[in-house]
Amino acid sequence: MAYRCVFSDEIFVRSRRSLIPTPRVTLSPLTDKGFDMAQITYRIVEHDGGWAYQLGSTYSETYPDHDSATAAARRAAGEQKVPDADACIEYQNSHGEWVTERADGQDRPSTAVEE
Numbered sequence: 001m002a003y004r005c006v007f008s009d010e011i012f013v014r015s016r017r018s019l020i021p022t023p024r025v026t027l028s029p030l031t032d033k034g035f036d037m038a039q040i041t042y043r044i045v046e047h048d049g050g051w052a053y054q055l056g057s058t059y060s061e062t063y064p065d066h067d068s069a070t071a072a073a074r075r076a077a078g079e080q081k082v083p084d085a086d087a088c089i090e091y092q093n094s095h096g097e098w099v100t101e102r103a104d105g106q107d108r109p110s111t112a113v114e115e
Helices: 066-080
Strands: 011-014 019-022 039-047 050-055 087-092 098-103 110-114
Touching: 039 066, 050 066, 066 110
Parallel strands: 039 110
Antiparallel strands: 011 019, 039 050, 087 098
């Protein structure tokens, strides 16, 4: 099945050096691949003299105590579950190839906070 992907404000056009915002609309034929939902786990860790939540190798800002970092992680986890509009996304994969996909705004990840 093909999807028409329209950006209401702007699209990003690839150049050799960067993505350039361009005020126009594009159509992209894509297929619905039916991926399973992602699982995102925020971990509460000691960081930079305080506490932070970590996702992969990325840390949040530093909080003064464990409870504050946990509350912030729970807020972030909750925001991940909020649905959005469908959109086309474009990214460079690990082989250096550009990929364009339809992102289903209703397909939100499952989230957890690990203390």
